[in-house]
Amino acid sequence: MTNPHEMPTVRPGGLVTIAYLKAQLDSGSDHLGIFMPLILDVITQLQSRTFTTADIQDGLGATHGVAMPQQTITTLLKRAISKGYIVRESGRYSKNPKHHAAPSAVAADKLQIEQSQTRLADALRSHAERRGLKGISADAARDMLFRFLEVEQIAMLLSAPPRPRNATDTSLREHTIVAEFLQDVVKNDSALLSVLRGMLEGLVLYQAAFLPDLAVVTRRFKNLLVVFDSNLVRQALGYEGQAMRRLIRETVDVLKAGAVHCVVLDKTIHEIRRILSAYETRLGTAQGRDSLKPVPMARHFLTQRYSPSDVREMSALLESEIGDAGFEIIKAPARIPQYTAGEHALTLRLADPLTKDELQPRVVHDVDCVAAVLTFRKGHRSMSIDDAVAVFATASPLVIQNTVTWWQEDEHEAALPPLVHIRALANLAWLKKPLLSKDFKVYELVALCTAALRPTHTTWDRFIRHLDSLQKSQKLNSDEKTAILVSALSDQLLRDAETAQDDPTDIDAVTLDEVVDRVKASYSAKAEQERQMLASEFEGKLDQYKAKLDELEAREREATARAKQAEHTAAEEMRKRVLAIEGRARRWARRISKVIQWLVTAFVAIGAVILIFAHPFHTDWLGIVFGLAVVVFVVLEVAGILKHLSDLRLSIETRLAIVFRHWLGGD
Numbered sequence: 001m002t003n004p005h006e007m008p009t010v011r012p013g014g015l016v017t018i019a020y021l022k023a024q025l026d027s028g029s030d031h032l033g034i035f036m037p038l039i040l041d042v043i044t045q046l047q048s049r050t051f052t053t054a055d056i057q058d059g060l061g062a063t064h065g066v067a068m069p070q071q072t073i074t075t076l077l078k079r080a081i082s083k084g085y086i087v088r089e090s091g092r093y094s095k096n097p098k099h100h101a102a103p104s105a106v107a108a109d110k111l112q113i114e115q116s117q118t119r120l121a122d123a124l125r126s127h128a129e130r131r132g133l134k135g136i137s138a139d140a141a142r143d144m145l146f147r148f149l150e151v152e153q154i155a156m157l158l159s160a161p162p163r164p165r166n167a168t169d170t171s172l173r174e175h176t177i178v179a180e181f182l183q184d185v186v187k188n189d190s191a192l193l194s195v196l197r198g199m200l201e202g203l204v205l206y207q208a209a210f211l212p213d214l215a216v217v218t219r220r221f222k223n224l225l226v227v228f229d230s231n232l233v234r235q236a237l238g239y240e241g242q243a244m245r246r247l248i249r250e251t252v253d254v255l256k257a258g259a260v261h262c263v264v265l266d267k268t269i270h271e272i273r274r275i276l277s278a279y280e281t282r283l284g285t286a287q288g289r290d291s292l293k294p295v296p297m298a299r300h301f302l303t304q305r306y307s308p309s310d311v312r313e314m315s316a317l318l319e320s321e322i323g324d325a326g327f328e329i330i331k332a333p334a335r336i337p338q339y340t341a342g343e344h345a346l347t348l349r350l351a352d353p354l355t356k357d358e359l360q361p362r363v364v365h366d367v368d369c370v371a372a373v374l375t376f377r378k379g380h381r382s383m384s385i386d387d388a389v390a391v392f393a394t395a396s397p398l399v400i401q402n403t404v405t406w407w408q409e410d411e412h413e414a415a416l417p418p419l420v421h422i423r424a425l426a427n428l429a430w431l432k433k434p435l436l437s438k439d440f441k442v443y444e445l446v447a448l449c450t451a452a453l454r455p456t457h458t459t460w461d462r463f464i465r466h467l468d469s470l471q472k473s474q475k476l477n478s479d480e481k482t483a484i485l486v487s488a489l490s491d492q493l494l495r496d497a498e499t500a501q502d503d504p505t506d507i508d509a510v511t512l513d514e515v516v517d518r519v520k521a522s523y524s525a526k527a528e529q530e531r532q533m534l535a536s537e538f539e540g541k542l543d544q545y546k547a548k549l550d551e552l553e554a555r556e557r558e559a560t561a562r563a564k565q566a567e568h569t570a571a572e573e574m575r576k577r578v579l580a581i582e583g584r585a586r587r588w589a590r591r592i593s594k595v596i597q598w599l600v601t602a603f604v605a606i607g608a609v610i611l612i613f614a615h616p617f618h619t620d621w622l623g624i625v626f627g628l629a630v631v632v633f634v635v636l637e638v639a640g641i642l643k644h645l646s647d648l649r650l651s652i653e654t655r656l657a658i659v660f661r662h663w664l665g666g667d
Contacts, residue, residue, distance in 0.1 A: 010206075014065030015146045015199060016114045019279045022202035023109065025434065031208060031217045031305035032075065038064055039076045040085060041106040043095065050094040072209045113198070117142060120186075120195045127181045133173065148178040149203060152448045173499040179360040187446060200441040201434065204427050213384065217431045220647070222387045225261045225376055227369055228327065230271045232422055233264055237314075238575045239334065240296040245575075247447040249582070250440050251426045252326040258429045259647045264322055265332045265372060271365045273315050278309040286482050290468075294460035296451070302486045305568050321576075324583025326657075332368060333375040340371040345410040349402040366399055367608045373418040381415035385428065392419035455494035459507060463494060466512040476516070484519045493518055581664045589656035597649045601642060608638045 010018065017038065024034035029576055043051070053073045060068050068200065077093055080086045087096050121142035126146075128136060136144070186192045208217050236248035252262050279301060282288030292298040301311075314321075320327060322459035350363045369392045376390035385391065394400060400421055407417040423444070455463075467484065470476040476484075484490055493515045497507050612634055 009061075009067040010150070011061060011065040011147065015142060016110045016117060017064040017066050018202035018206050019113045019117065019198035020106070020110050020202070021205045022198045025201075028427075031205065031431065032072075032079070032214055034205060035068070035072070035209060036079065036655075037104070037106050038066075039073070039080065039372055041104045043080075043086065044104055046095075050089075051093045052092060052280070055440070056275065066206065069210050072214065073345050075214070075253055116195045117199075120192050121145065123185060123192060124178065124181050128177050131177050133177055133178070144174050145178055146199075148175060148182075149199065149445075151175070152445070152452065175452060176495060179449040182445060183449040183453070187442075191263055193360045193442065196445070197438075197442055200445060204441070206433060208431055209426075217428070219386050221258050221385070221429075222433070223259070223261070224385070224388060225263060225390040226255060226425070227373055227392045228262060228264050229369070229392065229396070229399075229422075230268050230275070231364060232393065232395060233268060233322060233325075233327065234272060234275075234297060235323055236327070236580070239300065241300050241450065243443075243447040243450040244296075244579075247443045250326065250437055250443050251422065252520050253654055254426055254429045254433070254437055254440055254656065256326065257651055258432050259650045260429065262327050263330050264327045265369060266329060267332050267365060267368050267372075269318060269322070269329065271361065273318060274361060276311050276315040276318070279306075280308045283311060284308045286478050289482060289485060290464065294457060294464070295457075296454065298452070299491065303491075304571060305367075305486060305564060310572060317576075320583070321579050324579040324586070326582065326586060332372045333613075335371060336378075339374045339377070339379060342406070342411050343367055343371055346370060346403065346406045349406045349410075350399065366394075366403075370403060370418050379420070381413070383415055385416060385420065385425070388416050388432060390418075391416075391425070393422040393425055394419060395422050397421070453492075453495055455491055455498060459498055462507060463490070463512055463515070466509060467516070470516065472640065480520065484516060487519050487522070490515065490519055581661060585660035585664055586653075586657045588660050589653045591655055593649045593653040596652065597645050600645055604638055604641050604645075608634050 020038075021034045023071055024037065025031070029036070032346075038060060039056060042063055045063060046055065046059065048055075053070050056073050056077070057068055057070065060066055077086065077088075081088060081093075084096055084099050086093050086099075088094075118138055121138040124145055125138060125141040126137055128141065182196070186196050187585075208214065211217065228236075232248055235244040235253065238245040255262055275297075279292075279298075282292055283306060289302065292302070319329060345368050347363060347382065350366055352360065352363075373390045373392045377388070380389050382388045400419060404417045404420050407413050426444075428442075430437070464485075467476065467481050471478065471481050497511050497515060612631055
């Protein structure tokens with residue numbers, strides 16, 4: 001049975017402790033030192049003079065509401081011994097009688113944090129009451145918020161299994177209310193946003209304590225190559241909206257600041273172009289639009305009214321836009337059987353369990369990416385992501401689960417698998433340099449809230465079948481059905497319908513009819529409003545212009561279509577402008593950083609030559625040997641300096657890119 005102390009567990013009141021950890025990091029403590037005040041606070045409250053690590057574990061849970069792994073507590077107690085706070089005798093720890101500890105400030109600091117969290121909880125409680133969820137206390141609201149964060153965030157432990165939902169998780173209604181609150185209220189309130197940021201970042205810092213090797217947090221990645229999945233690249237290009245585009249862009253910045261090489265394989269380019277080709281074909285007809293699965297990319301394309309020509313242009317600019325987003329496009333390496341022998345077993349695990357189609361493009365692409373990573377590794381095995389050589393980054397839990405199962409059960413490997421969840425990798429990279437992007441965790445949460453507010457695939461499939469039945473019964477015509485499908489209001493109403501049900505999967509036809517009627521009413525209301533304006537203006541001449549009313553209505557529809565097209569064109573131009581700015585900023589940053597690297601390299605080379613020739617050489621054999629040793633030493637030192645310069649150039653390039661992006665007007 002798993003020891004609860006060895007799993008990241010937060011009890012009532014622990015959310016304040018989580019935010020306290022973030023405050024400690026801001027005050028200058030390291031990733032391990034942020035826990036020291038909690039340990040010392042527990043020690044001062046112990047009744048017994050001697051104690052064990054288990055006593056500290058219990059005290060942390062009882063006093064501060066958090067679990068802590070024994071290995072981390074042991075490391076912290078060793079640090080406390082070295083500082084003279086405690087001593088160890090006969091296998092047990094005891095308070096040092098010679099050390100007179102100052103009164104602990106933990107309780108006072110946590111009280112201040114708790115007051116700010118109470119204000120956040122009160123704001124959530126008010127929002128919940130407006131949405132019909134009444135009678136909850138501030139503590140219940142805070143607990144509901146934490147359970148939302150716990151469900152939505154990705155575990156820091158790269159090898160941890162997915163967290164299953166349980167009875168204490170928020171209901172779908174509560175989940176939606178919290179997502180709305182964070183997206184509509186907190187995001188626009190700087191004070192509440194600061195409180196939320198402390199919770200988010202503190203949660204990652206807390207989870208870091210459960211890493212097998214906490215030192216991995218401070219170590220740099222060693223030339224890590226990250227191969228990005230097709231879906232992540234499409235999100236970075238804005239194919240799923242602004243929230244995901246910003247999140248992936250910030251993720252790339254955080255990774256590159258840690259000297260990570262973010263690459264896209266040429267096979268991924270072909271996969272994205274194949275997907276765009278399918279959208280280009282289907283967006284041109286009503287039947288094709290109906291056949292699109294309600295995935296985020298399809299909903300974005302439909303609600304933004306992308307045309308086949310728009311998608312064709314996106315396909316033509318694909319390589320340049322990927323480069324502008326911060327990726328490097330590389331050719332997939334040739335297969336080497338000794339490194340990729342188990343591909344067939346992986347294909348079987350990734351294939352659809354119903355169709356068993358091993359040649360499905362998605363399956364082929366994922367297998368190609370995993371094979372490329374194993375080829376890049378060339379048989380190298382590592383237990384740490386820092387020196388893993390290469391990994392495949394994806395956001396698909398099912399792909400990760402099936403690939404890890406294949407790696408451990410079919411390949412009998414115990415080392416780090418060839419793929420990771422992008423959020424876990426980004427969290428680890430952020431921990432190495434948390435001050436580089438202070439809003440990174442906020443951007444992540446905004447994107448998660450956007451996804452949480454979408455109706456489920458099951459609901460959308462049910463809704464589409466209902467629209468088909470209405471069309472067959474001639475209660476809807478083709479144009480009305482298309483208008484309902486592309487309306488963003490449909491997403492909101494379907495999500496509201498889900499949250500109003502005890503069973504979200506049990507939405508009846510009456511509820512779906514209400515959704516259809518409300519969407520139709522929204523279109524009718526807009527048209528009626530414009531007709532009333534025209535009627536009030538020409539009321540005195542109504543009889544004279546009655547014959548021309550049909551013509552005016554036709555012009556009205558044409559004007560509305562042109563306005564929607566203009567809005568769509570403006571949005572697309574803005575997306576292109578943002579990517580162009582991104583590319584220009586990165587090109588300038590790359591050139592300047594390379595110039596700096598070349599200049600420093602030149603100075604190092606000149607210094608090395610001067611050092612070699614300034615050394616007095618003797619013609620006897622001992623002098624020749626000594627002189628050659630000096631030359632070899634200088635050459636090796638120069639090589640080491642140049643390696644550090646290369647890593648430093650990547651960090652400078654990222655920081656310059658961020659500065660240039662703001663100068664050029666990027667968001």
